[in-house]
């Protein structure tokens with residue numbers, strides 16, 4: 001659970017408001033996607049949950065416990081339960097170590113059994129993820145991109161986590177490796193009931209594996225919904241702009257966005273974000289009130305569909 005989370009960074013040019021008051025929670029076994037352009041605050045949010053940064057304000061809780069503490073101060077059980085898989089396995093896996101060294105190091109940190117038990121666990125994981133056992137004795141540089149990402153997943157799974165943050169897990173992969181990794185992620189979730197927090201700008205990946213979506217812009221949440229509802233009824237102009245950049249694949253897609261919104265301008269600086277609605281400098285529908293006042297959160301149809309935009313302010317406020 002993330003409650004009114006703020007994460008600011010002091011820089012020589014001023015204070016960067018990377019995340020500025022966001023709230024959301026997750027259910028067991030679900031995949032929640034955080035989407036938005038770079039600078040939206042999605043990666044900072046994930047890194048606060050991991051303990052790489054501590055909150056400036058607000059709460060981050062896990063199983064009812066406040067976890068807004070640096071990763072090095074977290075108890076071992078918490079480090080084990082929350083894992084992360086990074087975007088580029090070429091940099092997240094040490095190229096000097098073999099796959100066996102990499103997996104064994106993760107198991108040893110968490111005191112997972114004797115040498116033989118750890119080896120058996122590694123073999124079991126390689127088989128489960130469809131990686132040849134002989135890859136255990138290879139270095140990451142000898143593997144393909146998709147295989148490297150599966151090794152990164154094996155490292156995360158080695159300690160039986162309940163919650164995995166997937167930070168752009170397929171953006172460094174070619175199409176066929178992407179498809180294999182996505183299918184594997186779905187299978188892991190079915191088999192082990194882990195929860196995923198998916199950080200991505202790739203809406204194709206979001207549609208493929210997530211149950212719910214949160215759209216972020218300049219440190220704020222602008223829309224949140226079940227995935228199918230968001231793709232069939234995107235309401236916030238920023239969500240519509242993001243979806244407009246994805247080519248329509250079917251007649252249904254064309255009906256959803258009869259008028260496509262061109263991406264306009266750059267995301268403004270988070271040091272001095274625009275007042276009112278942060279998207280007003282790029283929004284084709286901006287009104288006077290948008291430049292002055294922050295839009296309230298309103299229900300938009302389904303109770304779980306919430307949008308923050310003055311165009312919908314006559315709907316029930318939440």
Ligand code: SF4
Nearest residue numbers: 277280283290309310
């Ligand atoms: Fe556009 Fe106004 Fe809605 Fe912001 S609140 S997205 S500026 S219409």
